[in-house]
Amino acid sequence: MRQLFFILILFWSFYAYSQPQHSKSNKITFQLFSPDLSNESAVFITGSIPELGNWNPSAIQMNSKGNHLWEKTIETKAAFGIEYKFTLGSWEKESVNANGLPLDNFIVKVASDSILKNDVYFWKDGTLKNVVGQITGSVKYHRNFKGKNLLDRDIIVWLPPNYNNNERYDVLYMHDGQNLFDPRTSSFGVDWRIDETIDSLITSKKIKPLIVVGIYNTKDRSSEYLPAEMGKDYMQFIVYQLKPFIDKNYSTKSGRKHTSVGGSSMGGIISFALVWEYPRVFSKAICMSPAFKINHIDYVKEVTNYTGKKKKIKLYIDNGGIGLEEQLQPGIDDMLKALEQKAYFEGTDLLWIHDKNAKHFEAAWAKRMPFALQWLLGK
DSSP: OOOOOOTBBBBBSOOOOOOOEEEEEEEEEEEEEOTTSOTTOOOEEEESSGGGTTTOTTSSBOEEEETTEEEEEEEEEEOSOEEEEEESSSGGGBEEOTTSOBOOOEEEOOSSOEEEEEEOOEEOOSSOTTOOOOOSSEEEEEEEEOOTTSOOEEEEEEEOTTOOTTSOBEEEEEESGGGTSOTTTSTTSOOOOHHHHHHHHHHTTSBOOEEEEEEOOOTTHHHHTSTTTHHHHHHHHIIIIIHHHHHHHSOBOOSGGGEEEEEETHHHHHHHHHHHHOTTTOOEEEEESOOSEETTEETHHHHHTOOSOOOOOEEEEEEOSSTHHHHHHHHHHHHHHHHHHTTOOBTTTEEEEEOTTOOSSHHHHHHHHHHHHHHHHBO
16 A cells, blocks of 8 residues: 555656745754664655655665664755655555555655654565455456557456446546555555446446546656646647547547546646547546646646637546645646636636645545545436
8 A cells, every 4th residue: 555646657757846945945864763674775765846756665775874873964944734655665665564564654844954863664565455445347468559659558447337339438537547446566566446436336327337448647647747848748738638538439429518538646737637628529537636746847827818709518626635736736726716707617617625634645546536426427
């Protein structure tokens, strides 16, 4: 059950969120004490800012100081919301608790030079033996699917109960496909439980049967999910290559009314961009913890500067309130205001949910997904 952040990739490529900046850098020294590791062990720190490797588990090696102590000093202008973890070089060897479950992310708000001390007593052994996974329902894989100007990737297609070619089904396209259905393939050992959630909603007749297309991410995730440059290629890949393939090979309702898209974090902003820029293809979007303002990108301006007719789209937006979720709030607030100015009204074609106690993590998104699906796709 590996914590977050892709995060993504999720966290390895994690989205270098733009942090509030100080006029000067703060020096942060991380100290780790792990009594059961030998002093020669290679220990790494990884986290949510570039100086900590953007969740790459093997990018930032700590220095052994002897006596089972490791240390790493960085300089950063990041003001708050820094999250970090320790690994032995991979997510299969991250720090865990006494029960073998990954530790929560350490979170710190930095206002001055600091020394942060952490103790870790247990580590994963690299086998992932504590991760048990299975997929509810039927899935089909399309391996190494090619996209123009993009890396090849796997596609996983989840089929509803009693799927047959004599019926036509709505389709939900989702990013970070390896994290949706099976914890064994998830970047962090925790999946979204999309299979169990949708199967339950269909069985209880709260939503109609639908097909879910999971699009695996690649090492270029942070660039592909940013609605600029490579992100444009990624969106065109979905619209002009993947969707026609799905419509040809599966029993779909191909019209915009029956086509939705969803994702979290940077997957949330690219989902918004897809429905905003391709409303003739998508009519609905699930945007969980979306990074509307990140680095040099301010997607709020795309909405603010739009002068055409109101788009016939339906938007579900949500976010938590802890850690990186705090950084997302200003961009989300600005986007909600921009949408309201364009006559998208709460409860009709727009819904925002604020889960103040939620972190930026797969389990939090999985928890909110049933409501999102019912509101967006309910009968």
